[in-house]
Amino acid sequence: MNDKKPSVTVIGGGLAGCEAAWAIANAGILVDLYEMKPKKHSPAHTSNYLAELVCSNSLKARRIDSAAGLLKEEMRRLGSLCISAAEQAAVAAGGALAVDRDLFSGYITKAMEEHPNISVIHEEVTTIPKEGVVVVASGPLTSEALSEDIQRLCGKGLHFYDAAAPIVMADSIDKEHAFCASRYDKNAEENSQGDYVNCPMNKEEYEAFHAALVSAEIAPLHGFDKANPDVYEGCMPIEVLAKRGADSIRFGPMKPVGLRDPKTGHRPWAVLQLRAENNEKTMYNLVGFQTNLKFPEQKRVFGMIPALNHAEFVRFGVMHRNTFINSPAFLTAGYHFKLQDGLFFAGQMTGVEGYMESASSGLLAGLNAVRFLKGAVELHLPRTTMMGALAGFISDKNEDFQPMGANFGVLPPLEKSIRDKRERYGALSHRALADLEQFAVENGIQLVE
Numbered sequence: 001m002n003d004k005k006p007s008v009t010v011i012g013g014g015l016a017g018c019e020a021a022w023a024i025a026n027a028g029i030l031v032d033l034y035e036m037k038p039k040k041h042s043p044a045h046t047s048n049y050l051a052e053l054v055c056s057n058s059l060k061a062r063r064i065d066s067a068a069g070l071l072k073e074e075m076r077r078l079g080s081l082c083i084s085a086a087e088q089a090a091v092a093a094g095g096a097l098a099v100d101r102d103l104f105s106g107y108i109t110k111a112m113e114e115h116p117n118i119s120v121i122h123e124e125v126t127t128i129p130k131e132g133v134v135v136v137a138s139g140p141l142t143s144e145a146l147s148e149d150i151q152r153l154c155g156k157g158l159h160f161y162d163a164a165a166p167i168v169m170a171d172s173i174d175k176e177h178a179f180c181a182s183r184y185d186k187n188a189e190e191n192s193q194g195d196y197v198n199c200p201m202n203k204e205e206y207e208a209f210h211a212a213l214v215s216a217e218i219a220p221l222h223g224f225d226k227a228n229p230d231v232y233e234g235c236m237p238i239e240v241l242a243k244r245g246a247d248s249i250r251f252g253p254m255k256p257v258g259l260r261d262p263k264t265g266h267r268p269w270a271v272l273q274l275r276a277e278n279n280e281k282t283m284y285n286l287v288g289f290q291t292n293l294k295f296p297e298q299k300r301v302f303g304m305i306p307a308l309n310h311a312e313f314v315r316f317g318v319m320h321r322n323t324f325i326n327s328p329a330f331l332t333a334g335y336h337f338k339l340q341d342g343l344f345f346a347g348q349m350t351g352v353e354g355y356m357e358s359a360s361s362g363l364l365a366g367l368n369a370v371r372f373l374k375g376a377v378e379l380h381l382p383r384t385t386m387m388g389a390l391a392g393f394i395s396d397k398n399e400d401f402q403p404m405g406a407n408f409g410v411l412p413p414l415e416k417s418i419r420d421k422r423e424r425y426g427a428l429s430h431r432a433l434a435d436l437e438q439f440a441v442e443n444g445i446q447l448v449e
């Protein structure tokens with residue numbers, strides 16, 4: 001245990017925890033990094049390395065004009081350890097950045113063990129210290145005892161299961177086959193700003209859709225993800241509900257009552273409702289469509305709904321174990337816990353989703369832990385950057401908060417819209433990196449060339 005002050009305690013030696021420890025230690029501050037492995041493993045962790053990749057070895061696209069590529073470039077410029085490790089451990093993977101998982105985690109483990117300011121302590125933490133500067137980054141499979149203690153802080157604002165419906169980009173919805181209205185909205189025709197985007201289907205379209213849905217391929221479940229009775233009761237996958245009968249979803253999430261299609265003047269046979277996912281209304285979620293279908297199947301089957309024929313999915317539906325806090329109620333855009341000074345959360349448990357998203361939040365939480373110790377103002381990165389937009393998404397008011405990975409829908413739209421998708425994404429990335437640079441100059445942050 002480090003005995004000199006100041007120091008920071010980081011709980012969890014995963015992607016976010018190691019990234020946070022690296023940022024803190026490089027600022028000259030001592031870090032006690034607690035990792036429960038190898039004494040105890042979560043149901044998904046198998047190796048004894050820190051920063052283990054529990055499933056795929058892909059860190060997604062490299063191209064800077066992709067959302068995942070932009071995120072990695074911002075992290076690289078901010079001195080990310082995970083990006084250095086990935087560059088060292090990269091394997092051939094076309095346009096993606098994939099890694100040899102042992103080389104990747106081995107590189108990070110060595111960096112942690114050899115850093116003069118970091119002490120790695122292989123112990124399970126069961127309670128969050130009530131004082132001092134602490135970063136909690138214990139991941140989506142946080143140990144039970146620590147989860148209980150987080151529950152002490154967050155009450156019902158700690159979730160153990162992710163039952164999320166897919167989300168699509170607003171500009172990819174075919175408006176010719178959709179109309180805006182809330183149920184029983186008498187002004188549907190005039191009300192082009194209605195709360196829901198309704199995607200109507202006629203009888204033939206619905207029957208074809210239903211047949212595809214009940215025969216679509218389901219994603220394999222990990223043992224610890226097997227049907228959770230509490231979740232299934234209140235949040236049944238759409239395909240399971242559909243299997244109960246030809247009309248079960250037409251009387252459930254796709255019920256057309258209170259809706260009239262202005263195009264036909266009639267009530268549709270069935271309707272999928274889309275609800276805005278963010279204030280800017282750049283993303284919409286498929287209401288009631290939490291699902292366990294394989295991702296390509298979600299695209300194929302949900303794409304049969306006429307308004308979604310060309311939909312771009314920014315997040316597919318999932319139903320799996322995932323410990324995450326209701327961050328909009330508890331965290332700032334600097335990952336600081338609002339109810340305890342000096343306490344930060346980072347990683348998947350904040351509601352960012354994905355390897356690099358988790359690491360990026362660790363990086364920002366680490367930088368902010370340092371600033372907290374120094375009495376400096378908390379860093380909130382520009383919303384036009386991918387890291388800033390994700391931090392904003394998890395901390396913005398949101399009554400139906402679900403985790404989110406990097407995608408261009410979380411960024412504010414360009415001032416001048418660009419039709420061509422590739423060009424638009426290029427412009428969004430360009431703006432993000434220019435704004436990051438400007439922000440770094442204004443805040444005295446040294447970026448990596």
Ligand SMILES: Cc1cc2nc3c(=O)[nH]c(=O)nc-3n(C[C@H](O)[C@H](O)[C@H](O)COP(=O)(O)OP(=O)(O)OC[C@H]3O[C@@H](n4cnc5c(N)ncnc54)[C@H](O)[C@@H]3O)c2cc1C
Nearest residue numbers: 012014015016036055056125138139143347348354355358
């Ligand atoms: C089964 C599964 C598969 C996934 N597959 C992918 C994928 O393919 N691609 C992708 O982008 N994302 C994937 N994710 C999502 C996410 O990117 C990963 O979970 C990622 O590792 C999250 O990073 P993290 O740092 O938040 O948590 P982790 O990397 O899980 O790190 C948390 C660390 O904290 C330790 N810990 C837990 N409790 C305690 C405690 N009480 N005391 C001390 N240490 C503790 C754990 O042992 C672990 O090392 C997956 C998630 C799961 C659960």
